[in-house]
Amino acid sequence: MQRVEVWRRWKAGESLHAIGRALGKEHVVVHLLLKRHGGIAPAARHRSRRALTLAEREDISRGIASGSSMRAIAQQLSRACSTISREVARHGGRAQYRANEADQQAWDSALRPKRCLLATHSKLQAIVASKLIEDWSPQQISGWLKREYPKDESLRVSHETIYRSLFIQARGALKKELIQHLRSKRRIRRSRHASVHGHSQGKIVDAISIRERPAEVEDRAVPGHWEGDLLRGADNSHVITLVERQSRFCTLVKVPRSCLINTFNALSS
Numbered sequence: 412m413q414r415v416e417v418w419r420r421w422k423a424g425e426s427l428h429a430i431g432r433a434l435g436k437e438h439v440v441v442h443l444l445l446k447r448h449g450g451i452a453p454a455a456r457h458r459s460r461r462a463l464t465l466a467e468r469e470d471i472s473r474g475i476a477s478g479s480s481m482r483a484i485a486q487q488l489s490r491a492c493s494t495i496s497r498e499v500a501r502h503g504g505r506a507q508y509r510a511n512e513a514d515q516q517a518w519d520s521a522l523r524p525k526r527c528l529l530a531t532h533s534k535l536q537a538i539v540a541s542k543l544i545e546d547w548s549p550q551q552i553s554g555w556l557k558r559e560y561p562k563d564e565s566l567r568v569s570h571e572t573i574y575r576s577l578f579i580q581a582r583g584a585l586k587k588e589l590i591q592h593l594r595s596k597r598r599i600r601r602s603r604h605a606s607v608h609g610h611s612q613g614k615i616v617d618a619i620s621i622r623e624r625p626a627e628v629e630d631r632a633v634p635g636h637w638e639g640d641l642l643r644g645a646d647n648s649h650v651i652t653l654v655e656r657q658s659r660f661c662t663l664v665k666v667p668r669s670c671l672i673n674t675f676n677a678l679s680s
Contacts (some may be wrong), residue, residue, distance in 0.1 A: 416433075416434060417434065417441055418452040420433065421450070421452070422452060427441050427442050448579060449575065449578025449579040451574075451575055458518075459521075462517070462521075463517070465511070465514045467488055470484070471484055471488070471495060471508070472508060472510040475508055481495050498513065501513075502517075527572060527576055529568065529573070529576045529585060532565065534566070535565070538552075538566070539552055539585065540585060543585070543593075548570075548593070549571075549573035549574055550570045552570070553573070577589060577590050577593070578590075628656060633657070636655070637655055638656060639652065639653050639654075650665055650666065651663070651665075
């Protein structure tokens with residue numbers, strides 16, 4: 412239940428320290444759990460209705476302790492005798508069978524993680540890796556593949572799959588070093604609801620402050636230096652202003668809505 416609560420709070424955008432305080436745990440413990448899955452909540456697992464339950468395994472353990480045969484235990488549980496025999500043999504035999512241990516081992520061995528798309532498609536993996544090295548974002552790579560290979564659906568991958576392959580190294584698809592080419596430089600996935608101080612969302616990555624501009628720009632002595640700004644009007648309309656600092660020449664450019672959406676998507680990625 413604590414793990415479920417950790418993922419719920421992480422998805423809601425809470426910080427590691429806030430989650431740790433709420434659960435009475437150190438934030439390092441929370442971080443280790445999240446990092447193991449790359450910050451991406453694992454899919455909820457469910458037991459098959461045909462599998463033995465913990466209560467049934469406890470009945471098996473009590474039956475063994477009382478000296479009952481496999482057939483008698485099977486009849487009591489309305490199970491096939493072969494099912495009970497395999498269960499006991501798989502978990503140490505009559506002498507070593509323990510219900511709790513058998514139930515946990517069965518739960519662990521039932522996990523069959525499916526290999527992700529990039530791990531099974533070497534050509535697609537190479538293309539994605541080459542674009543990441545060129546500092547393309549996963550969203551850009553996914554969109555480019557659709558345009559570059561419109562008739563080859565095997566060369567399609569969502570940006571979410573790329574993120575998962577980077578953050579969950581157990582998938583064995585993309586090298587860990589490629590994470591350095593992501594614009595956020597994060598090693599685990601953050602929720603879109605997260606609001607952490609210093610987070611780069613909504614900001615220009617590697618931006619140079621206006622306070623660092625050369626002196627020649629400040630005194631307007633040399634032509635060719637421009638200032639730009641974005642003005643927002645009614646009905647979600649936007650206009651870009653460009654001003655040449657020496658001559659004060661001003662240019663106004665109306666921004667189409669579609670262009671503005673693409674720009675915002677690129678910045679947020």
